[in-house]
């Protein structure tokens with residue numbers, strides 16, 4: 703080490719290293735086959751939305767083609783996307799969502 707660093711410098715360096723987790727958007731995609739009722743259920747079960755909010759999000763996706771459902775750290779975003787696809791597969795609906803970096 704070419705020079706000594708004091709306690710304050712060490713604390714500053716350690717603080718600078720702490721990064722907030724990067725965030726990822728989970729985006730729900732519209733399709734012509736999944737029922738509105740099922741989409742609302744998925745939004746309530748997987749994303750913990752209140753029924754009123756779930757209906758609003760579902761209608762927005764239905765009208766616009768896609769919409770952001772939530773923003774999460776990487777692992778949680780992909781876990782939720784997988785849960786959506788697992789529920790959809792089981793119910794034989796083609797419902798899809800995608801994850802993108804926020």
Ligand code: TYC
Pocket residue numbers: 730731732733734735736737738741760761763764797
């Ligand atoms: N478009 C579907 C219908 O009319 C409803 C729907 C909404 C499907 C949102 C997917 O992400 C979706 N039954």
